Amino acid sequence: MNTSHMEIAPSDLYFVAETYYFCHRIPDSITYIKRYAEKNDGFTLKEYKLYEKIYRAAIDPTREYLYYIDNAISNTSTDRIHDLIDNLQKYRNASFCKLRDLCLDSIDFSMNVIIPKLNSQEIIAYFYKLIGDLHRIIAENGNNDENPDHISKADDSYSRAISICSAKNIQSSPLFLSVTLNYAKFMYDNLKSCEKAYEMLHSSVKNAELELGQLDKDSQIESLQILNAMRTNLIVWSDHMID
Numbered sequence: 489m490n491t492s493h494m495e496i497a498p499s500d501l502y503f504v505a506e507t508y509y510f511c512h513r514i515p516d517s518i519t520y521i522k523r524y525a526e527k528n529d530g531f532t533l534k535e536y537k538l539y540e541k542i543y544r545a546a547i548d549p550t551r552e553y554l555y556y557i558d559n560a561i562s563n564t565s566t567d568r569i570h571d572l573i574d575n576l577q578k579y580r581n582a583s584f585c586k587l588r589d590l591c592l593d594s595i596d597f598s599m600n601v602i603i604p605k606l607n608s609q610e611i612i613a614y615f616y617k618l619i620g621d622l623h624r625i626i627a628e629n630g631n632n633d634e635n636p637d638h639i640s641k642a643d644d645s646y647s648r649a650i651s652i653c654s655a656k657n658i659q660s661s662p663l664f665l666s667v668t669l670n671y672a673k674f675m676y677d678n679l680k681s682c683e684k685a686y687e688m689l690h691s692s693v694k695n696a697e698l699e700l701g702q703l704d705k706d707s708q709i710e711s712l713q714i715l716n717a718m719r720t721n722l723i724v725w726s727d728h729m730i731d
Contacts, residue, residue: 496520496523498524498527498528501520501521501523501524501527502520502521502524502535502538504520505517505519505520505521505523505524505538505542506538508520509538509541509542509545512545514542514545514546515546517542517545518542518543518546518593521538521539521542522597522601525539525597525601525602526601528605529605530605530606530607530608530611531602531606531608531611532611533610533611533614536611536614536615539602540614540618543590543594543618543622546590547587547590547591547622547625550583550586550587550590551587551625551629553583554580554583554584554587554629557576557579557580557583558580560576561573561576561577561580564576584629584630587625587626587629588626588629588630591622591623591625591626592622592626594618594619594622595619595622595623598615598618598619599619602615603615609652609655609656610652610656610663612652613648613649613652613653613663613667614649614663616645616646616648616649616652617645617646617649617666617667617670619641619642619645620641620642620643620644620645620646620649620670620671620674621642621670623638623639623641623642623645624638624639624642624674624678626638627639627642627678628677628678639678639679642674642678643674643679646667646670646671646674647671649667649671650667650668650671653667653668659692659695659696659699660695660696660697660698660699660700660702660703660711661703661707661711662707662710662711662714664692664696665692665696665711665714665715665718666714668688668689668692668718669689669692669714669717669718669721671688672685672686672688672689672692672718672721673685673721675688676721676725682725682728682729683729685725686722686725686726686729689718689721689722689725690722692718693715693718693719693722696711696715697715700712
């Protein structure tokens, strides 16, 4: 599908973005979901989920590259293969710059274009969760000079999302649970607040189990999937804290 010289109606931009996503043409998909956002006054949950999936499809492969490169560098003797280490480090630096630029592009666009036009507090909370995730990704893969700033911004974004969720007061909803899970993982891994993260998840699981009956069937299924992930983290964290 060649859309470079086509005049596309605003209502069709979403369809084009989604089509490019399913065709694995992610840069084109980013272009059209941004054009769609610029021409529309708000995002539905369905539209938010596509926006998130597109950017994660762009970001996640580079995160995997960085993970494998870091392992290769740490497990290779510098005395034996000095030139290889240098080349891997150069490739790592270039890959991180690509990752950071993608994250910052999404953060900037979300903050300056999408969020100011949103009326739904639920969708705003989802975007702050995504922004927190993106700052966390930069911090986890960046250098020590940049990390404190992105950790602070991630903390602020997750806190905003949690505040909005708490005001809605449905602690079994997929939104509340997904924000809580990501924030707790951030606390555990990045802030090293292990006990606070554990208590946050434990309390959230306990409260959500009492309220699941208030949700519709689709939301119940989604919430149960998140609750399973929460329980898994609680088991792993409990073992680590005992050790």
